[in-house]
Amino acid sequence: MADQTVAIGVLVSGNGSNFQAIVDALENGRITDGRIACLISNKADAYALERARKHNIPAIVLDHKGYPNRTAYDQALVALLKEHGVQLVVLAGFMRLLSPLMVEAFPHAIMNIHPALLPAFPGLDAQQQALEYGVRYSGCTVHFVDIGTDTGPVILQAVVPILAGDTVESLSQRIHGEEYRIYPEAVRLFCANRLRVEGRRVHISTAPSDNP
Amino acid sequence: MADQTVAIGVLVSGNGSNFQAIVDALENGRITDGRIACLISNKADAYALERARKHNIPAIVLDHKGYPNRTAYDQALVALLKEHGVQLVVLAGFMRLLSPLMVEAFPHAIMNIHPALLPAFPGLDAQQQALEYGVRYSGCTVHFVDIGTDTGPVILQAVVPILAGDTVESLSQRIHGEEYRIYPEAVRLFCANRLRVEGRRVHISTAPSDNP
Numbered sequence: 001m002a003d004q005t006v007a008i009g010v011l012v013s014g015n016g017s018n019f020q021a022i023v024d025a026l027e028n029g030r031i032t033d034g035r036i037a038c039l040i041s042n043k044a045d046a047y048a049l050e051r052a053r054k055h056n057i058p059a060i061v062l063d064h065k066g067y068p069n070r071t072a073y074d075q076a077l078v079a080l081l082k083e084h085g086v087q088l089v090v091l092a093g094f095m096r097l098l099s100p101l102m103v104e105a106f107p108h109a110i111m112n113i114h115p116a117l118l119p120a121f122p123g124l125d126a127q128q129q130a131l132e133y134g135v136r137y138s139g140c141t142v143h144f145v146d147i148g149t150d151t152g153p154v155i156l157q158a159v160v161p162i163l164a165g166d167t168v169e170s171l172s173q174r175i176h177g178e179e180y181r182i183y184p185e186a187v188r189l190f191c192a193n194r195l196r197v198e199g200r201r202v203h204i205s206t207a208p209s210d211n212p
Numbered sequence: 213m214a215d216q217t218v219a220i221g222v223l224v225s226g227n228g229s230n231f232q233a234i235v236d237a238l239e240n241g242r243i244t245d246g247r248i249a250c251l252i253s254n255k256a257d258a259y260a261l262e263r264a265r266k267h268n269i270p271a272i273v274l275d276h277k278g279y280p281n282r283t284a285y286d287q288a289l290v291a292l293l294k295e296h297g298v299q300l301v302v303l304a305g306f307m308r309l310l311s312p313l314m315v316e317a318f319p320h321a322i323m324n325i326h327p328a329l330l331p332a333f334p335g336l337d338a339q340q341q342a343l344e345y346g347v348r349y350s351g352c353t354v355h356f357v358d359i360g361t362d363t364g365p366v367i368l369q370a371v372v373p374i375l376a377g378d379t380v381e382s383l384s385q386r387i388h389g390e391e392y393r394i395y396p397e398a399v400r401l402f403c404a405n406r407l408r409v410e411g412r413r414v415h416i417s418t419a420p421s422d423n424p
Binding site for chain 1: 329330331332333344345346347348349351365366368369371376412413414415416
């Protein structure tokens with residue numbers, strides 16, 4: 001009998017703590033309809049590779065240095081993901097912009113997490129942007145990836161307060177706590193086929209749509 | 213003995229429900245260091261005028277139609293506010309852009325409330341912008357007014373969830389509930405001399421700074 005669970009490919013460049021949170025949610029049974037088909041890093045020294053090996057997840061290095069341009073790299077990336085049967089791509093600290101080629105290969109099936117309440121503070125250094133603006137709340141956003149930078153349809157968000165004396169580090173840590181909660185939750189909803197994208201809005205069905 | 217409380221001038225164009233929330237906070241003793249010196253409306257039929265009269269607050273109509281341009285109107289507005297000894301200007305649904313002249317006459321002493329978590333969704337129809345973007349949380353922001361549109365230093369914010377099936381009306385109502393809470397609170401902090409602006413960040417002292 002074929003495996004009916006959703007095959008997830010995770011892309012990383014470094015530590016992979018969000019990857020770990022998703023692995024944990026799979027292992028403790030919170031996510032029941034998914035499995036990680038492969039972890040791909042563009043850096044050979046990413047600690048996430050070690051995490052993957054510990055959990056018997058295929059850990060692959062695809063170094064961007066071997067490719068002449070972004071499109072060539074992304075072609076190899078898409079081929080590798082398809083080869084592993086990946087249906088959902090999860091960006092977990094993957095420090096590269098994706099080409100339209102990648103986005104088109106996985107329509108509404110690439111997720112990213114951003115450490116701010118999008119559309120506020122897109123791009124790099126979101127926590128520092130928030131502190132400099134002087135907002136009272138920030139948070140994180142799981143969204144589907146589209147062609148823009150941090151512009152895709154929002155799946156889940158979580159809010160954290162900004163406290164007097166906060167630094168980039170203390171705020172980042174507070175936001176991380178919420179990331180580890182909502183990223184696995186977004187993956188869980190996707191795997192349970194409970195996310196439906198309509199325009200740029202993501203509807204979450206209250207019951208599994210395959211069991212109406 | 214001179215009145216030591218902060219003289220507040222409120223500017224409105226319509227219903228004035230945020231004005232009412234501030235009046236209530238003054239009357240029930242939540243704000244102890246302020247008083248409303250005058251309410252000014254640019255529209256003769258604003259319901260807020262009636263509210264003011266009920267509370268024996270000077271209610272003044274300053275119709276913009278009588279003035280050739282924004283600067284001329286704002287000159288009259290500044291003169292009227294100064295005449296009433298106003299130290300803090302509170303915009304409560306005042307549907308006019310302020311000229312630099314107004315902003316310079318009351319540096320860091322004009323407050324506005326915006327129905328979104330700025331810097332997200334500035335300008336008009338903030339609730340509709342939030343719904344169309346598909347965010348999971350929105351809210352409101354009390355900020356000092358500067359030359360830009362909804363760009364001034366943030367004083368307080370409050371967060372509300374966006375629920376499945378929300379309309380502009382249902383979301384606006386939920387945000388209003390928070391507006392009536394944080395706008396009086398921001399006025400209270402100002403009157404107690406607990407707000408300090410540094411660059412574009414607003415620091416809130418934990419104890420009244422006049423009682424160290």
